[in-house]
Amino acid sequence: MCASCRESRLGNRESPPPASTLPHHSLLPIPGIPMTPFTQHTGLVAPLDRANVDTDQIIPKQFLKSIKRTGFGPNLFDEWRYLDIGEPGRDNSTRPLNQEFVLNFPRYQGASVLLARENFGCGSSREHAPWALDEYGFRAVIAPSFADIFYNNSFKNGLLPIVLAEAEMDALFEQCLGNEGYQLTVDLAAQRVRRPDGVEYAFEIDAFRKHCLLNGLDDIGLTLQDADAIGRFEQGHRAQQPWLFGALQ
Numbered sequence: 001m002c003a004s005c006r007e008s009r010l011g012n013r014e015s016p017p018p019a020s021t022l023p024h025h026s027l028l029p030i031p032g033i034p035m036t037p038f039t040q041h042t043g044l045v046a047p048l049d050r051a052n053v054d055t056d057q058i059i060p061k062q063f064l065k066s067i068k069r070t071g072f073g074p075n076l077f078d079e080w081r082y083l084d085i086g087e088p089g090r091d092n093s094t095r096p097l098n099q100e101f102v103l104n105f106p107r108y109q110g111a112s113v114l115l116a117r118e119n120f121g122c123g124s125s126r127e128h129a130p131w132a133l134d135e136y137g138f139r140a141v142i143a144p145s146f147a148d149i150f151y152n153n154s155f156k157n158g159l160l161p162i163v164l165a166e167a168e169m170d171a172l173f174e175q176c177l178g179n180e181g182y183q184l185t186v187d188l189a190a191q192r193v194r195r196p197d198g199v200e201y202a203f204e205i206d207a208f209r210k211h212c213l214l215n216g217l218d219d220i221g222l223t224l225q226d227a228d229a230i231g232r233f234e235q236g237h238r239a240q241q242p243w244l245f246g247a248l249q
Contacts, residue, residue, distance in 0.1 A: 035158040037216035041139045042185040043112030046103060047176045053116060054123030055150065059132040063088055072128055073135030077103060107180045115172055116143040120161075121150025130157040140186045142193065144169050155209045156218055160186065162193060162203045188213060 063075045065088055078086040081104060083096040097104050103111070114133070120143040121129060130153050133141065140160040154161045164172075175195065176182045185194040188210065193201045212218070238245050 035216045035218040038139065038158065038160055038188050038213040040185065040187045040189065041112065042183055043139060044108065044110055045113045045115060045172075045176045045182050045184050046108040046111035047115045047173050048102060049115075049117060049173060051117035052119045052122055055121060055126050055129040056123055058121070058129040059126065060086065062086070064126060064128055069127075069131050070135060072132035073137070076132040076136040077101070110137065112137050112139050113184050113186065114138050114141045115169065115176060116141055117169070118143065118145045118166075120146050121154075122147040125149045125153075127153045127157065130154045130159045134159050142169070142172065142184075155213065158213065158216070158218070160188065160213060162186070164193065164201050164203060168201050 057079065058077060059072055059075060060078050063072060063078070063086070066072075074092050075086055080101045081098055082092070083098050086092070086095070102108060120141060129150055133154075134157055138159065140162055141154070142162045142164055144164060144166050146154075146161050146163065151161050172184070172193075172195070179196075183196060186192075187194060188205075191203055191205060191210075193203060195201075
């Protein structure tokens with residue numbers, strides 16, 4: 001196993017990495033933040049029964065040339081979804097599909113919840129990985145463990161990574177594979193994953209990250225929560241030290 005694939009830190013039933021070192025902000029949601037709030041989601045489930053899925057497999061390196069954060073969804077898992085080599089800007093509608101890859105199965109079209117195995121998101125720190133998953137349509141990824149950097153990046157981009165025990169993951173994979181149209185409900189407020197038969201699995205999440213997802217707050221949104229205070233500081237700073245701003249006038 002490559003060194004990068006051993007970077008997982010989250011095991012079964014362990015608490016996700018704390019965010020206690022992050023600054024505290026006002027807990028008032030503000031309108032106009034582009035990240036979609038995550039409260040409760042019910043969606044079709046796709047099972048990716050592979051361990052140590054790294055970020056280069058999630059979104060291959062040739063697609064990282066763009067400076068935008070959009071346009072990556074069509075090339076999610078590109079080397080697995082297609083039988084040829086993909087290139088940025090290429091029309092994917094003419095490319096040969098790998099009919100044996102799970103996301104190409106008709107029954108999983110439109111899936112918004114992804115089941116995965118241990119150490120999902122290992123490899124490089126590219127933020128393009130959660131961008132691609134989110135743009136493809138996934139709102140949550142459920143796995144027994146995640147690589148730390150991918151886990152943290154997911155929260156910052158509105159993708160909910162959920163850690164469940166191996167036995168619970170095995171049960172979800174079995175039910176998903178055995179029932180076409182299988183759906184799960186992810187209730188972030190209650191911190192529960194609910195199966196169609198009513199069985200629920202609890203998951204842990206840091207309170208600060210939970211608040212950000214519930215209110216659709218990315219880093220910019222968090223900063224804008226303090227926009228009034230920032231404005232007052234800038235006005236006072238300009239009044240007290242006007243010579244610092246002379247070149248800008």
